[in-house]
Amino acid sequence: MTQSRSDFEARLRQIGAERYHDLHPFHDLLHGGGCTPDQVRAWVLNRYYYQHTIPMKDAAFMSRVESPELRRAWRSRIEDHDGTSENEGGIRRWLRLAEAVGLDPDYVASRRGVLPATKFACDAYVRFVRDKTLLEAVASSLTELFAPKIHANRIEGLLRNYDFADDSSLSYFRNRLKEAPKDVAFGLAWVLDHADTQEKQDAAADALIFKTDVLWSQLDALWGAYVEPGRIPPGGWVPGTGLLLQRAS
Ligand SMILES: O=C(O)c1cc(C(=O)O)c2c(n1)C(=O)C(=O)c1cc(C(=O)O)[nH]c1-2
Numbered sequence: 583m584t585q586s587r588s589d590f591e592a593r594l595r596q597i598g599a600e601r602y603h604d605l606h607p608f609h610d611l612l613h614g615g616g617c618t619p620d621q622v623r624a625w626v627l628n629r630y631y632y633q634h635t636i637p638m639k640d641a642a643f644m645s646r647v648e649s650p651e652l653r654r655a656w657r658s659r660i661e662d663h664d665g666t667s668e669n670e671g672g673i674r675r676w677l678r679l680a681e682a683v684g685l686d687p688d689y690v691a692s693r694r695g696v697l698p699a700t701k702f703a704c705d706a707y708v709r710f711v712r713d714k715t716l717l718e719a720v721a722s723s724l725t726e727l728f729a730p731k732i733h734a735n736r737i738e739g740l741l742r743n744y745d746f747a748d749d750s751s752l753s754y755f756r757n758r759l760k761e762a763p764k765d766v767a768f769g770l771a772w773v774l775d776h777a778d779t780q781e782k783q784d785a786a787a788d789a790l791i792f793k794t795d796v797l798w799s800q801l802d803a804l805w806g807a808y809v810e811p812g813r814i815p816p817g818g819w820v821p822g823t824g825l826l827l828q829r830a831s
Pocket residue numbers: 636722723724725726727728729732733758797
């Protein structure tokens with residue numbers, strides 16, 4: 583049976599409550615101050631790959647959209663990450679965080695050392711958005727409904743627990759708190775408007791579940807490589823390499 587708009591929205595929010603990556607133990611470790619400097623570096627380096635992927639998936643999405651109105655509403659996402667002539671953008675801000683934790687930003691931007699599972703997960707997100715229906719593509723972005731809470735927790739936890747954390751190194755997250763609400767309000771309204779049959783509602787809910795898997799599997803890979811059992815796969819970043827200090831020598 584097709585759900586009412588409010589029941590369907592509640593179903594989407596329940597997916598976040600049960601599956602969003604704020605529930606992953608890596609985030610408790612990170613936000614609670616339990617990460618070693620190398621574990622923080624491993625997170626920043628791997629998460630860069632996600633940052634690098636996001637505007638590519640938004641461009642893949644836009645290439646399929648025939649409505650100028652929808653493209654107009656979507657295109658600021660790419661500008662938020664890539665920057666404009668007046669604004670440096672999220673990718674640049676992420677590299678500032680990389681530098682603050684002692685990584686060479688050129689090394690991070692080269693995407694060497696990224697875990698295989700991180701690449702598979704992020705690349706799958708781009709393919710999903712390219713190949714599935716527009717409804718599924720928009721629905722897969724709705725994990726951002728749950729992101730402001732984790733960004734606010736992260737700012738607070740990192741500031742409390744780590745010396746590298748300050749307004750400059752955490753500017754990425756502060757900016758997302760401003761940028762994300764408008765994107766997600768648009769995305770949610772669009773999904774609620776367009777998921778007007780049970781089949782479409784099921785497909786949109788599955789798309790959101792897929793996206794929670796994209797996020798969760800990245801943290802599982804990080805945990806396995808750098809926390810427990812600490813088995814770094816071939817090609818994965820090795821602590822002590824890619825550091826800022828090594829550039830001068
Ligand atoms: O730190 C996080 O937990 C987190 C999660 C997500 C998300 O839920 O996909 C995004 C972001 N951050 C983020 O900063 C961001 O720009 C972003 C874009 C998207 C998307 O799917 O289009 N998700 C996210």
